[in-house]
Amino acid sequence: MTFPKLAATLCLSLVFLYGIFAAGFQYGLHDPSAGAPLYDGPIISDARQKPLRSRFNHETTAAELVEGLDLRGKVIVVTGGHSGTGLEAVKALTSAGATVIALARDVKRAEENLRRIAHVEIEAVDLLQPESIDAFAKKFLAQGRPLHILINSAAIMGIPLERDRRGYERQFATNVLGHFALTARLLPALKRANGARIVNLSSRGHRVSGVLFDDIHFKHTEYSGMRAYAQSKAALVLLTVKLDALLREHKIRAYAVHPGPVPSSDLFAAGRVGSDSRAKVWLARLHARLARVLHVTEALNIVRRPKNVGDLYKTVQQGAATTVWAATSEDLEGFGGVYLEDCNIAVVVPNGSTAPFGVRPWAFDEAAAERLWRFCEEMTGIRFAALAQSSEAPKVIQSSEK
Numbered sequence: 157m158t159f160p161k162l163a164a165t166l167c168l169s170l171v172f173l174y175g176i177f178a179a180g181f182q183y184g185l186h187d188p189s190a191g192a193p194l195y196d197g198p199i200i201s202d203a204r205q206k207p208l209r210s211r212f213n214h215e216t217t218a219a220e221l222v223e224g225l226d227l228r229g230k231v232i233v234v235t236g237g238h239s240g241t242g243l244e245a246v247k248a249l250t251s252a253g254a255t256v257i258a259l260a261r262d263v264k265r266a267e268e269n270l271r272r273i274a275h276v277e278i279e280a281v282d283l284l285q286p287e288s289i290d291a292f293a294k295k296f297l298a299q300g301r302p303l304h305i306l307i308n309s310a311a312i313m314g315i316p317l318e319r320d321r322r323g324y325e326r327q328f329a330t331n332v333l334g335h336f337a338l339t340a341r342l343l344p345a346l347k348r349a350n351g352a353r354i355v356n357l358s359s360r361g362h363r364v365s366g367v368l369f370d371d372i373h374f375k376h377t378e379y380s381g382m383r384a385y386a387q388s389k390a391a392l393v394l395l396t397v398k399l400d401a402l403l404r405e406h407k408i409r410a411y412a413v414h415p416g417p418v419p420s421s422d423l424f425a426a427g428r429v430g431s432d433s434r435a436k437v438w439l440a441r442l443h444a445r446l447a448r449v450l451h452v453t454e455a456l457n458i459v460r461r462p463k464n465v466g467d468l469y470k471t472v473q474q475g476a477a478t479t480v481w482a483a484t485s486e487d488l489e490g491f492g493g494v495y496l497e498d499c500n501i502a503v504v505v506p507n508g509s510t511a512p513f514g515v516r517p518w519a520f521d522e523a524a525a526e527r528l529w530r531f532c533e534e535m536t537g538i539r540f541a542a543l544a545q546s547s548e549a550p551k552v553i554q555s556s557e558k
């Protein structure tokens with residue numbers, strides 16, 4: 157081997173090792189799930205959460221899901237559509253002819269990431285800023301377009317305790333309240349579609365905690381970043397249950413999705429934006445990019461060799477599959493208010509279960525969904541039910557009226 161070739165091979169190996177280390181460090185190479193025994197614990201039989209015969213599975217990619225699909229004429233709004241699994245979902249959906257409106261808090265970054273994709277429009281929305289949600293919705297509704305699919309994918313995860321200007325815990329405010337308000341605001345357009353779907357990105361992380369109804373914003377409870385994330389993701393399943401029940405009569409169905417464990421997305425960086433230095437955000441995004449380019453996800457699976465399929469890491473293309481399935485699959489006609497994973501309706505396992513799959517009862521309990529709904533209406537000042545009956549934009553109760 158000549159010297160230049162040797163040097164190039166050495167450099168590539170070093171970059172690859174750095175990628176493995178960086179992604180492994182970021183996602184947790186010592187992730188205990190890798191060594192977990194094969195789950196053979198209880199599965200709860202439930203009429204709503206009954207898996208279907210699906211042709212797809214844990215390893216299906218978003219591109220495979222849209223093969224043969226014609227989505228021309230469909231209008232789709234996606235939060236977080238410029239990165240991670242959201243970006244791969246956008247690629248797949250637009251390749252099938254859909255028009256996507258990607259909502260991003262950093263429009264420049266979204267333009268850069270989406271520059272090679274046709275049929276994409278980009279609009280500024282920061283889920284932590286209710287007025288930016290209102291401004292976008294007002295603009296969109298004024299265009300008179302229907303909205304066939306709303307994908308609420310953006311999120312932050314596992315951050316230290318921070319509150320927004322309303323005093324709300326930041327993960328709950330972003331992941332739950334931001335999407336609650338966005339969905340409410342866009343309801344007239346969803347109704348106009350005469351058959352629409354809402355896809356809420358949850359996570360198997362919801363297994364860590366249900367909603368802390370007595371202290372959602374961690375005023376008294378000891379804070380843990382992962383517990384707050386879990387709460388927000390359990391809340392998204394509960395809201396999906398209620399949304400579906402409320403909007404079914406308007407031909408709008410709602411689905412909650414666990415995309416899979418995806419170590420190479422920008423989720424880790426997203427939580428750092430605004431609270432960590434730009435250098436740290438940049439580094440986290442670099443690690444994710446290296447993981448994608450160098451196929452570190454696949455390498456990590458070989459190193460970790462998990463026994464449970466649910467613990468196998470997914471690439472971003474695989475991670476986008478269940479979202480696209482939820483948004484488009486005919487198999488889901490007649491179903492709604494359900495939690496999906498691996499392109500199927502998930503089974504139910506008990507609260508506190510170690511299973512790396514399945515939905516926990518605390519996340520789809522109808523009474524809890526009702527209770528959370530009222531909390532969200534109170535916190536956002538948006539009365540959703542009245543809105544479902546009217547064709548008007550939602551009434552926002554000013555805090556002085558509450």
Ligand SMILES: NC(=O)c1ccc[n+]([C@@H]2O[C@H](COP(=O)([O-])OP(=O)(O)OC[C@H]3O[C@@H](n4cnc5c(N)ncnc54)[C@H](OP(=O)(O)O)[C@@H]3O)[C@@H](O)[C@H]2O)c1
Nearest residue numbers: 236239240241282283310311357359417418421422423426
């Ligand atoms: N990755 C996983 O292993 C995993 C597992 C289970 C569930 N999920 C869920 O899947 C969904 C997609 O995650 P992903 O892993 O593919 O991550 P991702 O989309 O690469 O990163 C999160 C996205 O959320 C956006 N975002 C964060 N805060 C926002 C705000 N205030 N306003 C508007 N946008 C905001 C970020 O925008 P910036 O670009 O500006 O930061 C980024 O685009 C998330 O809901 C996540 O919780 C992921």
